[in-house]
Amino acid sequence: MARAEVRPVRRRARKSRTGVDWFLTIMRVAAITVIGLGLLAFIAQEINTDNPFAQWANPDATGLTGAQFQGLIISGVTQGAMYGLIALGYSMVYGVLGFINFAHGEVFMVGAMTGMITSNKLADAGLWESNFVGSLVFIMVVSILVCSLTAVIMERVAYRPLRGSPRLIPLITSIGVSFFLQNASVVLLGPAAKAYPDVPDWIRTKHTFLDIEGAKILVILVAAVSMICLWYFVERTKSGKAMRAVAEDAEIAALMGIDVNRTIVKVFALGGAMAGLAGILWGILFRSVIHTTGFLPGIKAFSAAVVGGIGHLGGAMAGGLSIGVAESVGPLVILEPLGVSGVSQLRDAVAFAVLIGVLLLRPAGLFGERLQAEDRT
């Protein structure tokens, strides 16, 4: 498959261009034109909403203030940090097994749900208010454990028996797992949105430092710290080395005495842990969770992993930030200046468009693919 993927590049050099190639070129040009026009119109309206170009693009243009723009970016970065944490799971699993674990977004949902249940129980006991930081750490630990367990069970039940079958088979299975987990949450916990207990003021309100809410600072910090820990784990520890070896070539790794199954379980556990952490951060930031919480963020996180170059850990984080910022800023900076109304409705469309665009322009992602699992199959 990897060969099939590389080939078009070679062939394009030799053969004449086909209709599809022309079409793709037109689409690329169109995409770049729209983005360029939008950006220009945005800049024009920022300079002065009355200038003719801004007026031509969107007569109702209002422009953004600096503070508003900053708010948008920060919100995008926060959201992106969570996408990045989830994307790590996709990336690592893709690295070692070469398939997309579609259900990984639901692991994140399980994390957010676990956090909701534990924090409400803590709040009932009065601990949530009296010792918020301790409670927060506690629910993070619980969520990490539950999510790791979920991911490991998932691997054992649904994916391990399918190892080595045609690559679409585990993908379809993972769609089934995703569907099942989502609806299991509906029948067990009910279809309504469920709230986290109230958080202290320092989480809720803005801080003088850069004028950011405490919750957002927390999300960005925790994401950064866990990213560093993960990097250390993968690059410096023995288990991490084993993971990289399995990702490079499972057969050789097995010959070198690495327990491939154990390593794969560890990868799932680690990915689950990151998703669990992201789930708690989500809960603290939005204080509400519902069974569909995992679906779109999951797909966007997958997009993030692809955008960053799947299998590349730093890339996953960078991809997450790009997707987060793009969907936060994109509608207002590119679509609105072009006179599209109700742009916020289209934010998911923008996120998907980023994925499609990246795959069109640079299929290997921004940082290139590093762990080429598909070379094996």
Next chain:
Amino acid sequence: MTATLPPTTGPQPGGTQPEAPLAAPRPALAHDWRRIARMGSIAAFGQVFIALSNMPVRLDERLIVKPVLSLGYLVLLILPFAAGYRQGHQIKREGVPTYAPGLNEVVGGLSCGALAGGGLSLLAVLLTHFDLREPLVNWSPILLDLLAFGNATWFAAVIWLVIGGGMGAAGGVLRLLGPRIRRAVVTMALAVAGAAVLESLVVDLAEGLGLETLTDRLYARRGGVNWSSALGLAVVSGLLAVVGRGRFRQARTRVTELEGAKRTQANVGLILLTAAVLIVLPLFAGKLTNELLANVGLFVLLALGLNVVVGLAGILDLGYVAFFAVGSYSAAVLTAATSPKIAPEMPWLAALIVVVIIAGLVGLFIGAPVIRMRGDYLAIVTLGFGEIIRLLFLSDWLSGWFGGSQGITNIPAAGIFGLTDVAGTDPRRVFYLVLAFCALAIYVSWRLEHSRLGRAWMAVREDETVAEAMGINTVNVKLLAFVVGAVLGSFSGAIFAAKVGSVFPTSFLILVSIVILVVVIFGGMGNIIGVIAGSAVLIGVLGGPKQPGLLVEFSEFKLLIYGALLIWMMLARPEGLIPSVRRTRELRQQEMAQDAWLRGEVDDDDGGNGPAGSPSAV
């Protein structure tokens, strides 16, 4: 519900010759207790899950056999039975059974089932002493009451151990029976369950045919099969199974062994017969049946389209709903007078031509950028496209064209050459229209499958690199699959718009894509008959994303079941209910070719069937 039974069982699957045990039965108590404990606790966990999902309570209203068994209790009996049956699964060494079944199986089944039932006993005790209603919404006294049959908690605790053990033992006993009797038992269970599930359909038809007396005997007044009739039905079907099965098989073999022209004749006869039944049946059926048939037909059409894309060309398109949406919306815009921007008010048939062109173009537009992507990237990107298209239809931006969230309403009936108007008020006509398009779709798929293009698709599906080396233009071939799929999907969409009389973006969620995918996979990817059977069973019985099936009570749980079904099918029978021969070979071949060590540890605890779908797997 007997679907949990493995399709092939025993040492000689489907064989009619008497079994010749190669070894003596094991002693009754010589068990791998770890295995039993594991399987039993998994089943117990499943039981608790089912109980807490509220299924028993919700389904309790639906009677299967009056007054003995409701669907609610039935769902609590399946797992202990299945666990009891499954634990007797033999470990075959090189295809040879190591021992004959005996009392051992029964004891094993009993312990396994009792463990599973024990899960409910434990739950009953916990229900009385703790209140976990906060996260678990169904943790209620109603559930406890149901588990205890209205008695005290201790009664529930004891009775579920007994019931579980009994069901498990029954599962074990089933292992002991010869294949013939086993088949009869399964048929009996299927007949009674089928009669109960199909109740509204049967009653509706019987009314049309003037056979009310029959159904009045069979069914109790407010639902459920009378227990006496159930008994009779079981006996009759059991006898029929014992007597008739051999003959049926013979007849089938005779047909398949026919040569050339005669075979074709037989096939044509069969097709004509099916067509005749499908044409005549709705005349006698009421609205209920016709509505059901029409909904099933719409999904058959969608599934046939997706089958071309996924089944034949091997492209996993998760955004297939986009074509359904495009078909619906373009038909709505072209025919409805209330369409916001342009309202040409074309007649439906004329509009259909435009719809097909639009759908084909959209197919090209979506197909072109994704066609060179890897299979799994392609899946996610098509999913993205499906979502983008729905969001565009929903958006305020394009609401001047498509009505935004208010949709397009007052879509006129579909006029067919001025002969008749097809609208949702008369589901019979809708069904005939759908039937005509299904026939067209079946013909097209069938011709395509056996054409040069079809062979090219299959080559691409099996190995793209080799296909390209053989001179197939893979890009064009795959694009064509997209376009054919899009056009078939848009037919369904256009009929849907005329049938419902309005289109709203909420009808085109990603969920629809997934449900169609489940239908195709359940029925058998790449097999036309399989896809039709899949739609009939799933959409007809459980219901579609927004369409109730025969088991209306299941509406809350059908998505859960679809998810579970998808996993189970992939693990146990990736080729589907009615497999396509070629597809099966592919799936199995790849398995053989893989490196043995990559299958994961060969787990003896699991009966050595680590990799799913290996011949002994269930």
Next chain:
Amino acid sequence: MDRLGSQVHARKYRRALTVLLAMVAVLSLLATSCGNDDGVDIGDRGTAMGDGSLGIVEVEEGDVIQIRSLEAITGDVAFLGLPNQRAVEFAIEHFGQIHGFDVDMGTGLDDLCSADGGQAAAQIIVADEDVIGVIGTSCSGAAVAAAPLITEAGMAMISASNTSPALTSDLAGTEGENRSVGYYRTAHNDRAQGEAVSTFVLEELGLTKAATIHDGDPYTQGLAEAFKDFFERDGGTVTAATAVNKDDTDMVPVLTEIAASSPELLFFPIFQPAGNFVADQAPGIPGLESTVLMGADGLLNLDFLALPQAAGMYLSGPDTRFGSNENESTGTTADEFLDMYEESFGERPAAPFWAHAYDATTLLLEAIKAASWVDGGTLMIDRQGIRDHLNSVQGFQGLIGTINCDEFGDCGASRITVVQNIGGEENADASMENVVYSWAR
């Protein structure tokens, strides 16, 4: 026999039978030069309403009168549909027998809050030709597809929570494009709420620049649209009309978009949880710090009022001060109903339309009572009579207040109130009653 008639007639009225009876009638007419040209013996109608033009349903002795409930009882709108369905059950129980016959609701049907779901469920209903009337649907989108089927079958349909003007009229005499004859509703019309909110903002708050957000739901979009129409008609400016998706959590972009147009008031008639996020994140957006927030009945529940971010917010909705209002058919008051409800289900209804459903059911049952008579132990119900009765309903005292049906089927009390949230979990109940503005058509 026309198409309508053939659908209405129960199997006892099969065409063959009718032809036969007609022949007999003609023969007897010829023989005696006098006789009943009705074709069917329907006994003494007494004062029962109707002219039989939609057919007559016979309920034999010992059988029950069939009505149906069609509400969104699963999925994310179940909070609305489930209390409605339960209210129907209560109303049937409280109403008691009609001319000595019991009323049965059958299994509650699900409209899935969508057109296709509504149509499929409507087919199930009309397949049973003995059904007299339907209470439902929950969602206007479902009614668009279900109402034509149900009303064409001669049944009456009364919804407790459809608010779309398209189903009845725009309250200014123009018939809605999806109106079906035989469709009624006890819920208010979106136009009423739009006008009420607009008047409140302009006159009570004295604000002239407003922005709206909807969530892609036909209900919220329709309400935002209605508000915009009246607001601009009466001299206000809508600075931004935008939308979010129901699944959205991060509202910063949409709020920034709105902040750029600097409105004085933000009207977001959306549901939870998206509404929580808007209320939570709006004050943090530069430019929206002092903007007045206002929601509608989608957020008018105890959960939302208890949220810290919802303090001080205005919420519009139907007048929910049902309190001691008494339904004149059953003698039950709203407070009594709530007590019974809580006792049976361990919770209070999450949406206020249970009262509308209760009243709708009693209206239907009253209509059946008025349009039926007993003939030799068989109850005869005239379908047209039911509609005649409903058309003439004036001054009916229900839980929601006084019910008057207009010529387009709008029966609701259409009293819209605006409450202001006092703030704090402990004040949620009091906030519900803290009406700062009241409007009536």
